[in-house]
Amino acid sequence: MNKFVYDLPCFNSGGETKHMRISYALLLLLVLSGSVYGFTFSVVMTLPHSPIIPKDNPQTPAKIELGKQLFFDPRLSVDKSLSCNSCHNLAAGGDDDGMAKHLEQRTIRRSAPSLYNVAFQSVNFWDARAHSLEQAITEHLLDKNIMALQSENKLIQRLQSIKGYEVYYQAAFKHAKMNVQTTSKALASFIRTLVTPNSQFDQYLNGDKQAISANAKRGYKIFNDYGCMSCHFGVYFAGPAPGPAYQMGDGFYELFPNYLGSDYDKKYDLTSDDGRVQVTGDAADRYLWRVPGLRNITMTAPYFHNGSVNDLNEAIRIMGKVQLGLNLNDNDVRDIRAFLESLTGEYPEIKLPRLPDTHGLSLQVK
Numbered sequence: 001m002n003k004f005v006y007d008l009p010c011f012n013s014g015g016e017t018k019h020m021r022i023s024y025a026l027l028l029l030l031v032l033s034g035s036v037y038g039f040t041f042s043v044v045m046t047l048p049h050s051p052i053i054p055k056d057n058p059q060t061p062a063k064i065e066l067g068k069q070l071f072f073d074p075r076l077s078v079d080k081s082l083s084c085n086s087c088h089n090l091a092a093g094g095d096d097d098g099m100a101k102h103l104e105q106r107t108i109r110r111s112a113p114s115l116y117n118v119a120f121q122s123v124n125f126w127d128a129r130a131h132s133l134e135q136a137i138t139e140h141l142l143d144k145n146i147m148a149l150q151s152e153n154k155l156i157q158r159l160q161s162i163k164g165y166e167v168y169y170q171a172a173f174k175h176a177k178m179n180v181q182t183t184s185k186a187l188a189s190f191i192r193t194l195v196t197p198n199s200q201f202d203q204y205l206n207g208d209k210q211a212i213s214a215n216a217k218r219g220y221k222i223f224n225d226y227g228c229m230s231c232h233f234g235v236y237f238a239g240p241a242p243g244p245a246y247q248m249g250d251g252f253y254e255l256f257p258n259y260l261g262s263d264y265d266k267k268y269d270l271t272s273d274d275g276r277v278q279v280t281g282d283a284a285d286r287y288l289w290r291v292p293g294l295r296n297i298t299m300t301a302p303y304f305h306n307g308s309v310n311d312l313n314e315a316i317r318i319m320g321k322v323q324l325g326l327n328l329n330d331n332d333v334r335d336i337r338a339f340l341e342s343l344t345g346e347y348p349e350i351k352l353p354r355l356p357d358t359h360g361l362s363l364q365v366k
Helices: 024-037 061-071 133-142 152-160 165-173 180-191 200-205 214-225 263-267 312-324 330-341
Strands: 253-255 288-290
Touching: 061 165, 061 180, 133 152, 133 180, 152 165, 152 180, 165 180, 200 214, 214 330, 263 312, 312 330
Parallel strands: none
Antiparallel strands: 253 288
């Protein structure tokens, strides 16, 4: 996985900051690649209605429908009590509202982030250990602390016991087998539809200068002037999204805390989990995290990797102190919050699927 080094602190909402692994040369590369491939790159961009789709997992209606069924089906968990939606509630912000860590008989160290717009990330999990959405889903399906089936054989046995799924897998994958790969591909296909475009800020970028408030405009300026944009830029405000110049698996990270030693470290337990070093074993990666996106941030409390902060204003103050070394005043906090509020987009309408019956399901799939 490629790494890019950029030594500026950053602002973050649900996460943290680092000596940025990117350079202005990379930004130039993105701009130049955009002109070659026929799209325009800028530091801030409107959110597309769809992410780039991987060639090995093209979107189809049948695959998306299967993925939606699997997403809401608790029978994918060992005790048939937990669905994907249990920790990523799509009726709310697509995250866990801080509840995942408190699930009975499960040990989950980190806050479950929102799945809305997650397909615009180049790596997944707080520590960036998954280089694709499909890889992250496979890990979830087999993780002993999440779905807890722990082996592909057990997962497939569970799915095969639900006879009604056979026709859906056949429609989605034709001759491919029902296995963890096809299951992960179906779930990823559905998750890639979870996009929230047309926020007030998108409308502002598209030319409607009245789409955001005066406070939000000031907050946007402060956000840029203080250096927050060095980490939180692009369509997802999380750095480069996957595309021609920046591929899935190319990590974009930040150090959090960037300034160690503030009272916030102990108050919110910011340093007991040292992040990406647990994946790489490289001491230089201590306290390094994937840059989290800021879209819909007002809907996704609690904040940070450990879900320790419930109030967005407090999260903004913390970010100012531990990332930028600044004591933000109340006006700064108010205006930055107004800007962040303008990043909430339009949520897609999601109709609950009818799940296949355990004993068989008679239906016609076109």
